[in-house]
Amino acid sequence: MSGTKRHFQKLTMAARCVGMLAGVGVGLVAFYLAFVGSYAHDFRMQVLEEAPWVLYLLPPVVLILINFLRLKFFLGTEGTGIPQTIAALEMDDDDERSKILSLRILLGKMLLTTLGLFSGASMGREGPTVHAGACLVYFTRKIVSFPPYFIQRGLILAGGAAGIAAAFNAPVAGIVFSIEEIGRSFDKRNLGLVTVVVLVACVVCIVTFGNYWFYGTVDVSLGEWSVWVFIPVIAIAMGGLGGLFSACIVKAYPIVSSAMRKHPVLIPLGIGVLIGGLGWLSNGATLGTGFTQAQSMLVHQEQMEWYYPILRVIATGLTLLSGIPGGLFDPTLSAGACFGQWFTGLIHQFEWASGVEPQLVMLIAMACFFAGVVQSPVTAVVILVEMTNSVHATLPMMAGAIIAYAVSRRICTCSIYVSLASTYLSEKRGAELRDA
Numbered sequence: 001m002s003g004t005k006r007h008f009q010k011l012t013m014a015a016r017c018v019g020m021l022a023g024v025g026v027g028l029v030a031f032y033l034a035f036v037g038s039y040a041h042d043f044r045m046q047v048l049e050e051a052p053w054v055l056y057l058l059p060p061v062v063l064i065l066i067n068f069l070r071l072k073f074f075l076g077t078e079g080t081g082i083p084q085t086i087a088a089l090e091m092d093d094d095d096e097r098s099k100i101l102s103l104r105i106l107l108g109k110m111l112l113t114t115l116g117l118f119s120g121a122s123m124g125r126e127g128p129t130v131h132a133g134a135c136l137v138y139f140t141r142k143i144v145s146f147p148p149y150f151i152q153r154g155l156i157l158a159g160g161a162a163g164i165a166a167a168f169n170a171p172v173a174g175i176v177f178s179i180e181e182i183g184r185s186f187d188k189r190n191l192g193l194v195t196v197v198v199l200v201a202c203v204v205c206i207v208t209f210g211n212y213w214f215y216g217t218v219d220v221s222l223g224e225w226s227v228w229v230f231i232p233v234i235a236i237a238m239g240g241l242g243g244l245f246s247a248c249i250v251k252a253y254p255i256v257s258s259a260m261r262k263h264p265v266l267i268p269l270g271i272g273v274l275i276g277g278l279g280w281l282s283n284g285a286t287l288g289t290g291f292t293q294a295q296s297m298l299v300h301q302e303q304m305e306w307y308y309p310i311l312r313v314i315a316t317g318l319t320l321l322s323g324i325p326g327g328l329f330d331p332t333l334s335a336g337a338c339f340g341q342w343f344t345g346l347i348h349q350f351e352w353a354s355g356v357e358p359q360l361v362m363l364i365a366m367a368c369f370f371a372g373v374v375q376s377p378v379t380a381v382v383i384l385v386e387m388t389n390s391v392h393a394t395l396p397m398m399a400g401a402i403i404a405y406a407v408s409r410r411i412c413t414c415s416i417y418v419s420l421a422s423t424y425l426s427e428k429r430g431a432e433l434r435d436a
Contacts, residue, residue, distance in 0.1 A: 015144045016196075022140050023162055023197040026133040027204025030166030033113060033125040034209070040117040041288055048284045055120060055287065056280045060272025062119035066112050066324045067260065067268040074108025076100045078323040081109060081131025083420035085160045086182055088134065089153055090425065097138070101156065106135035113325045120287035121275055122315035123326025126167040130182075131325075133163030137197060154190035157182060161194050162201035168214045168329075170386035171202045177379040181417060214387035215291075216299040220360040221392055226353040227360060231400045234343050234361070235368045238336065239404030242372020243411030245313060249320055250412065250419040256321045257427065271322045278315045282308060286315040290334025297337045298362055298388065309338040328416075332373050333366050333384075340365030360393055367397040368404035375408055375415040377401035 047055045070077055076084060076099065084105075088097045099105075113128040137159030140146075146155065157178045165174025175191075175198055260267045279287040285308055293312075296302040316331040340362030347353045347361060367384055371377040381397045384390065412419075 015140075015146055018140045018144045019137070019158070019193055019197055020200050022137040022159070023200025024204050025136045026129075026159060026162040026197065027166050027201040027208070029110070029132045029136065030125075030129050030163065030201065030205055031208045032110070033117075033129055033167070036114050037117050037125050037289055037291070041292060043118065044120060044284065044287055052284070055284060056276035059119050059121055059275040059279070059287075060269050062115055063121070063268040063272035063275075063322055063324060064265055066115050066119070067264055067322075069115075070108070070112060070323070070325075071261075071264055074105065074112060076105050077108040077112055077131075077325050079320065079325065079420060079424075080127025080327050080417070081129075081134075081325060082127050082160070082182065082417045083424050085131055085134045085156060086417055086421040087424050087428075088138075088156055089182070090421070097156075101135045101138040103135065103139060106132050106139075109135070109325050116324045116326045117288070119272075119324075120279060121319040121322070121324060121326060122286055122288070122290065122312060122331045123319050123324070123328075124289050124291075124330030125327050126164055126329040127327030128325050129167040129327075130160045130163035133161075133166070133201070134159035137162065154193050157190055158194045158197040162197045164383075165198045166201040166205050167327075168383060168387055169202060169205055169209070169212060170214070170383050171198050173379055173383035173386050174198045174202075176382050177376060180379050181374065181376045181415065213389050215295050216388070218298050218359050218363065218388035218390045218393075220357050220363065220390050222360075222396070224353070224355045224357070226350075227347075227356045227364075227396060228399075229353070230343065230347050230356075230361075231364060231396055232403060234340075234365055235400040235403035236407050237343075238339060238365055238368035238400075239372040239407030240411060241313075241339075242332075242369050242374075242404065243408030245317065246373055246375070246408065246416040246419075247412040249317060249416060250414070250423075252321055253420060254423050254427070257323060257423075260323060268322060271318050275315055275318050275322075278311050278318075282311050286311045289330040291330050294330075294334040294337045294366075297341065298359060301358060304338045304341060306342070309335040309342075312338070328373065329370070329383075332370050336366035336369035337362045339369060359390075360396065363388065363390055363393045364396050364400045368400040371401040371404040372408040373416065375405055375412070377405040 091097045134156045138155045160182045161174040161178035164177045165171045312335040344358040344361045367380045370380040380401045
């Protein structure tokens with residue numbers, strides 16, 4: 001009997017059932033946020049046609065509301081939620097972990113993410129789904145008894161992994177991300193629980209959505225050898241830009257967070273006005289998750305404006321700094337796809353490379369930019385394969401992602417999520433000292 005199976009079998013039948021029910025809960029959370037995201041997009045499209053000026057006023061108004069609710073009722077819900085999940089793994093005290101993985105945080109994350117999706121801020125839903133999943137699965141320790149190593153890490157990892165997996169219908173990516181980024185280590189004792197919760201959450205999503213590819217099937221081939229010549233160029237550029245983005249966020253976040261506490265209306269207002277202004281400049285393209293734009297580029301091969309990825313990256317950075325709950329995956333991948341269109345235009349200038357498929361270049365650029373920002377190269381490749389069914393692009397994406405990761409590490413020496421987790425823990429300790 002394998003070690004993983006043996007450790008999972010140590011759980012009582014009640015614990016296994018509760019763990020599976022928690023997986024159902026994570027799947028339903030992912031379904032809810034996906035539904036809200038889709039409805040919010042339709043809402044923005046309708047407003048854009050009938051009263052576009054309203055669309056550009058929404059970000060400042062809603063950001064002020066979110067910040068008020070967060071500071072008043074839901075402290076701990078700020079940001080993507082992945083740094084808080086990582087921070088919970090660093091805590092030794094169960095009471096401290098409970099404060100950032102509570103049902104209050106779960107409720108707040110759902111409510112504020114809903115408002116954020118309707119605000120038009122450049123945010124995804126995977127980060128909040130990770131945090132909500134970790135809260136939900138961690139809560140099960142109050143219902144049944146789990147071994148200590150499950151309570152310390154296993155439940156949190158299982159919830160976080162299920163959140164990623166259910167958000168994108170990408171079970172393998174969820175497990176890989178929990179090891180590569182959230183846990184930063186591998187403990188086979190937790191793998192059985194993580195796998196079961198992930199699978200149950202994904203089954204719930206398949207039942208509710210149907211069996212689907214997140215972006216749709218992207219059929220690419222490796223018939224052109226010339227693409228390999230350009231992979232280092234794409235990877236170095238995207239890794240450098242991703243590392244620069246992360247370094248700027250890591251440096252600016254504590255400053256903006258401190259200013260936010262002193263000026264809880266003025267700072268969200270200013271950031272919201274900037275996000276709305278970027279939306280106006282892009283005719284609404286930078287508002288929302290970026291999923292629609294990425295899908296139109298990848299599947300329908302529509303051409304975006306050349307400035308779209310620049311404005312999208314700026315809008316995403318502003319959204320992260322605002323502290324509202326929201327994810328990083330969707331907008332990062334969307335910007336990466338358009339950067340891929342840039343590189344496609346460059347590559348096709350060479351006659352000997354004119355046969356390189358634009359979709360393949362976009363996938364490589366997406367993997368490289370994501371790996372540069374998040375510094376999780378394996379997750380970048382696995383999640384894109386599971387989102388697009390583009391198995392043939394695995395090798396070039398992996399080659400590019402590894403180079404991009406190495407370049408990014410030279411600019412931003414620590415992962416953005418780990419850095420923000422450290423900032424969160426420092427701010428939390430500072431707040432406790434001020435209250436003492």
